Structure formats: structure tokens, C-alpha cells
Amino acid sequence: MRAVQSKDARFDGWFFGAVLTTGIYCRPSCPVVPPKPENMRFYPSAAAAQQAGFRACKRCRPDASPGSPEWNVRADLVARAMRLIADGVVDRDGVPGLASRLGYSVRQVERQLIAELGAGPLALARSQRAQTARLLIETTTLPMSDLALAAGFSSIRTFNDTVREVFALSPTELRRRTKAHATTGTIALRLPFRAPLCPDNLFGHLAATGVPGVEEWRDGAYRRTLRLPHGHGVVALRPLPDHIGCQLTLTDLRDLSMAISRCRWLLDLDADPVAVDELLSRDPLLAPLVAKEPGRRVPRTVDGEEFAVRAVLGQQVSTAAARTHASRLVQAHGEPIDDPDGGLTHLFPDREALGDLDPETLAMPKSRRRTLLGLIEAMGDLDLGAGADWDRTRAALTELPGFGPWTVETIAMRALGDPDAFIPNDLGVKLAAKALGIEKLNEHAARWRPWRAYAVQHLWATGDHPINYLPA
Structure with missing residues (x-):
């Protein structure tokens, strides 16, 4: 109260x-x-x-409103279920599909969600569909019948009843209150976040490590291609004082809810920066860095499998070399797309496309070729999505040839979203720790738990590297 x-x-x-x-x-x-x-x-x-x-x-x-930060911190059944529901699993595969992804029975999943959230998976997915419907009603001129399908409703009647029940207005009345613009699949919206938010490392990292053809920085916005269930999309994300400007161009509007969820996940927008900064500031060595730039986020990914491949390509090479390797892979195996508004050319190749990869075409050491091929072969059994069991995926990655602590923890941080992922053997982290006077890094970092991934962002920021700055 x-x-x-x-x-x-x-x-x-x-x-x-x-x-x-x-x-x-x-x-x-x-x-x-x-x-x-x-x-x-x-x-x-x-x-x-x-x-x-x-x-x-x-x-x-x-x-x-921003989503609860609790689901990004916890690794239990309820938190994993909420991340998967946000990613549209219930809409695509139903509650049985959600339960299967989690490794529990339908009854167990429903019971735990109701106990903690007061609503089961169907009600939670319905609430998300209502929000998607409102966005489409307010930002497009789509006919209501098309809009209902795009928002994930099974019928126009269910759509009308849900909108009226949740917003106390019919879809037509809701549209009259706004100025919807004609659309051909492009939607502009605002992504809220909890203040403060430091955009420098967040967008700087994404832009500096971006794969040509898949990602770019253009006119003050980070742009990239998205692989989605019903087609593909292009998103432009622009940092603004009180929100993130988001422009989505989709080949199928049914993918809107998932696209929004993945953009929020990419930018870590549901984090609780006040809680993170308060704990990290208790360390007198880290406190000045936090005070200088509060609200740092962890830059993540829109596709866990894509990021795992890129993590392998980036092993023991510079950022520029990693981008070059990834760009060659994209040009050879990525799916071409049209981008009238920019320079994006491809979707990053998926698991099936990479299955045809000829290792002899890779300009990298044989050991790293084996590592990449081993990852591609294992992808069918690896859960690298937002709802993954962090410990289980870590254990599976560790068993793959060529996967050491740096690669595993980098994937845990940026693909799995573990806020406590930590890479003490990273060169940038080690140099920053030494400059701060931290001698026993692992021991000292215990005081940063459960936010060590955020501490890494502050440590990286001490270096003079393009990942720490918004592009000009």
C-alpha cells in the first residue's frame, strides 16, 4: 500500500x-x-x-507496464514458464507444449502458476494477447478480423469479448480514442523500462559486435533482422529518455507479440536497476563505477542458437575478426531478405542451414572448426532459449569439445539471461579488476551475487573499447 x-x-x-x-x-x-x-x-x-x-x-x-524482474532473476519452474509464455509458447504449442518444454506435467505447471500468480498459463497468455490486440488496434488500420488473428485469438468473438472485458471498451471504441495509421506490416511502439537505464554499453555493445547484413547502426537506432515462427522481421530500436522507440516491420503480424518479447529480452528491459545498483554499490571498489553510470543492462540476444554460434566464432579473436567470421557465414548460409529502409540483407543461418556447412570453407583453426561443428550437431538437444534450465544447459555445453568456462558463461549471460553469469577469465574483466586493486577476483566477486553479470558490464566499461559507447 x-x-x-x-x-x-x-x-x-x-x-x-x-x-x-x-x-x-x-x-x-x-x-x-x-x-x-x-x-x-x-x-x-x-x-x-x-x-x-x-x-x-x-x-x-x-x-x-514493464514485466516483473523476478522472472529474469529466478531459474525455477514458475520463472521459466513466465519467460516461455512471454515468448509465445502457449499460443504456438498450447499448455501441453509449455509443460513439455519445462519437463513437467500440465497439472504441475498449472498448479504452481496459480499458486504464485493467481492465474494459470491460459489466462496469462490471454492477458498477453489482449495487450497485443491493444497495440494493433491503436497503431494500425487493420480490419478487426485480421487483427484478431494477428493477436493470436481463435475467433473474432473471443477477441471482441476479451478486449471489452479487459479494457471496458469495444475494439472499435478503443480505436476511436487513438489515431491509427495505415500499415503494411510496420508498427511503431514504445517499450517501457524501469529507470535508470544506461544506453551506452547496451547499444554500444550491440552495434560494435553487430554482424554486417544481420545488424547495423543507422540514424541513431540499432537495427537487425529477426527470424520468427510465421516469417521474418526487421526491428529498429532507438534509445530515448523515458522509453525505447521500437519500429517493427513484420511479414506476418501474428509474430508481433513474440517480436516485442524478444526485443525486451535483447535489451534487458524488465530488469530492476535500483536493486542491482544498490547491491553492487555496497562494494567500495565498484561503487564509483555504479555511481558514474547507474542502470547498466546486460546486452542479450534475440536467438540463443545464433548467439552460441557467434560465441564460438569469437573465441580467442578480436571483435573485428569475430564479425568477419560471422559475416562470411551469413553470406554463405543465411536467408536473403529485402530491407528498403536500410542495409540489412540476411537472416542469420538457422540450425538446418548450418547443417550443410563445409568445415573447409571456414578460415579458422581446425580445433575451432571442430568446436563449431560439435555445437551445430548438438543444437537439436540443447535448450538455448529464454526458458532454459540454466544449470542443465551449462552442463550440456561443458561436455562439448572446445567449450571452456569463457564460452559457457558468455552464453549463459547473453543467451540464457542468467544475471549471475560470470567470466573471470575474460581479458577485459581481468584488466579492470587489476586496475581496481582486486587481487582474488572469484573470491571478491562473491559479494556481487546474484548480479555478477551486471558487475561485468561495469568492469568492461573501464576499458576504451567501442562496446562502451553509443555510435556517433
Whole structure:
């Protein structure tokens, strides 16, 4: 209740407050006058509030708040399920598909989600579909029948009923409140985040390590291609003071929800920077770095398998050499695309395309060729997605030839999203630690847990490398 009374935006997405007298649920930071405590009920998810009969506030738009940072910190069943639901697994494969990915029965998954979030996987996926529908209603002029399909609804009736129930407006009334623009598959939207956010290393890293043809920095935005279930897409992400500007061009609008989820994951937008910075600042050696540039995020990836391949290509070589190797791979095996607005040319090759790879065409040592081929062969059994079991995937990677701690932990940090992934043998980390006067790095880093991946970002920032700066 104190968070609601103080309108503390740090708690947006952590929980939702519902008002009995109005039937509305809100973010903690909603600007309206807080109701009396006895008239409030609190829910751990928007889906739970919706199931209890409350509709979304039209002023604070709680359905559009950043996701709970808890799902990115934890590695248990509920957290993994939430990451997979955000990635659209329930919409594509149903609850049985979600349970299969998690390695549990449908009943176990439903029971644990209801116990912790007050809603099962279907209700959570429905809430996400409602938010996708609202975005399409407000940003496109698609006919409602096409829009319903694109948002993931099985019928126009279900779409109409859900939108009316969640937003207390029909789809047509919701569109009248906005100025939708004609669209050919391009959608502009705002991606919210918890402040503060330091864009320098986040976008600097993505731009400096970008693979030509797949990624580029153009006109103040990071652009890249996306491989999606129903087609492909191109996204442009631009850092702005209070949000990330996002422009998505999709060949199939059914991929919108997944594309948004993967962009948020890429930029680590659901993190809790206040909690991270508070803990790291307890270390007097790290505190000045945190105070200088608070809100650092961990740059991640939109495709775990892509990043694993790139991690192998980057073993023991410079950033420029890694980009060159990856670019050659893309030109030889990537799927060509058209990009009228920029210089993107290909999708990064997927597992099937890499299966035809001739190792003799790779300009790298034979040992690294074997490592890459071993990874490609193992990909069918490796879970490198957002819902992976971190420990299990680490163990599987460690068994592959040529996979040492640097490669495994780099993948854990950027593909799996483990906030405590740590690479003490990285040259940049070692040089920064030495400059700070840290002698026993592993022992000292124990005080940074569970945020060691964020500590790595601060250590890297002490070096004069393009990954630390926004491109000009």
C-alpha cells in the first residue's frame, strides 16, 4: 500500500492494485488519487486481476507496464514458464507444449502458476494477447478480423469479448480514442523500462559486435533482422529518455507479440536497476563505477542458437575478426531478405542451414572448426532459449569439445539471461579488476551475487573499447 500511496514506479509490473468501488486495476504509480486501503485488493499479475473481474485503468495502462524482474532473476519452474509464455509458447504449442518444454506435467505447471500468480498459463497468455490486440488496434488500420488473428485469438468473438472485458471498451471504441495509421506490416511502439537505464554499453555493445547484413547502426537506432515462427522481421530500436522507440516491420503480424518479447529480452528491459545498483554499490571498489553510470543492462540476444554460434566464432579473436567470421557465414548460409529502409540483407543461418556447412570453407583453426561443428550437431538437444534450465544447459555445453568456462558463461549471460553469469577469465574483466586493486577476483566477486553479470558490464566499461559507447 505504501508503494501505491507514494506512486512508486519502481514497483510497476511487480504487482497490481485493484479498486473494489470502481472495478479497475492499476499500476502502483497510477496518477489518480489512491483509494482507501480497505477498498483495495492486490494481485501478482494482470491476468489474476482480470480473472477476478477487474478491468485495466485507461489512464495508467497497467497492461503495458514493464514485466516483473523476478522472472529474469529466478531459474525455477514458475520463472521459466513466465519467460516461455512471454515468448509465445502457449499460443504456438498450447499448455501441453509449455509443460513439455519445462519437463513437467500440465497439472504441475498449472498448479504452481496459480499458486504464485493467481492465474494459470491460459489466462496469462490471454492477458498477453489482449495487450497485443491493444497495440494493433491503436497503431494500425487493420480490419478487426485480421487483427484478431494477428493477436493470436481463435475467433473474432473471443477477441471482441476479451478486449471489452479487459479494457471496458469495444475494439472499435478503443480505436476511436487513438489515431491509427495505415500499415503494411510496420508498427511503431514504445517499450517501457524501469529507470535508470544506461544506453551506452547496451547499444554500444550491440552495434560494435553487430554482424554486417544481420545488424547495423543507422540514424541513431540499432537495427537487425529477426527470424520468427510465421516469417521474418526487421526491428529498429532507438534509445530515448523515458522509453525505447521500437519500429517493427513484420511479414506476418501474428509474430508481433513474440517480436516485442524478444526485443525486451535483447535489451534487458524488465530488469530492476535500483536493486542491482544498490547491491553492487555496497562494494567500495565498484561503487564509483555504479555511481558514474547507474542502470547498466546486460546486452542479450534475440536467438540463443545464433548467439552460441557467434560465441564460438569469437573465441580467442578480436571483435573485428569475430564479425568477419560471422559475416562470411551469413553470406554463405543465411536467408536473403529485402530491407528498403536500410542495409540489412540476411537472416542469420538457422540450425538446418548450418547443417550443410563445409568445415573447409571456414578460415579458422581446425580445433575451432571442430568446436563449431560439435555445437551445430548438438543444437537439436540443447535448450538455448529464454526458458532454459540454466544449470542443465551449462552442463550440456561443458561436455562439448572446445567449450571452456569463457564460452559457457558468455552464453549463459547473453543467451540464457542468467544475471549471475560470470567470466573471470575474460581479458577485459581481468584488466579492470587489476586496475581496481582486486587481487582474488572469484573470491571478491562473491559479494556481487546474484548480479555478477551486471558487475561485468561495469568492469568492461573501464576499458576504451567501442562496446562502451553509443555510435556517433
